[in-house]
Amino acid sequence: MVNGKRYIVMKKYLLCVIVTILFVACDSTNDLGTPFTKGQEVTLTAVIGEQQPQMLPGMQRVSGVDAREKINLVWDNGDKILVKVDDHPAEFTLSGGAGTGEGTFTGIMPADGNSFHVEYPINYSDDVLKVQQYVPNGFGKGLMKMSTNQAGTMDNGFTLSADKALLGLQLTGNREIGKIVLSRNNAEGKAGDESYTLLCPNVVLTAEPTLFYIVVLPGTWANGFTVEVIANDNSVV
Helix, strand or coil: CECCCCCCCCCCCCCCEEEECCCCCCCCEECCCCCCCCEEEEEEEECCEEEEEECCCCCCEEECCCCCCCCCCCCCCCCCEEEEECCCCEEEEEEEECCEEEEEEEEECCECCEEEEEECCCCCCCCHCCCCEEEEEECCCCCCCEEEEEEECCCCCCCCCCCEEEEEEEECCCCCEEEEEEECCCCCCCCCEEEEEEEEEEECCCCCCEEEEECCCCCECCCCCEEEEEEECCEEE
């Protein structure tokens, strides 16, 4: 979670609320039954459900709209998870449940064992967080690394827990914007120590709050952070 002092650059016609989303996972050591063997075809059930944002202390509602909007994440055709047994990885592909938060993934176990580690998405790198694309009332699922550790095989499903944090902004105004830049302040309290850019081409702010979400690395930002909203002509709103 992002904690600590908040330092926000506010501009005319701009009002923002920062929230953080907590992803709830089941026990990371659920007993899933009997051991598995190398080469065994296994179908696993992975759940990503409705997420409830939690507002940071001191934050208020904007224009009577509750910032704690729920976000539904669903599996899509072609989604894959990475299953690791010790240091042996294997890709499992979605075989059922597209369009829902509970999907089945089928693949071949890469080694003998009675426990495994699951990650989504595969081949993840934190570099994808530097520049993100605006998704109305949501965020790109592939930006949120999720994982779990399991003991046993496929007898029960599991819920993937988020390894990243999610910041939500509610903005009001009357300007078309091009991007939002969130910067963690450095030791002197100035912006630029670490930044995230959310590209928002042709998004027009109105008197009704518009929701934006940015996936960030979790941690404590002791010197606060700065938010800049930038128009398509690179002027600061």
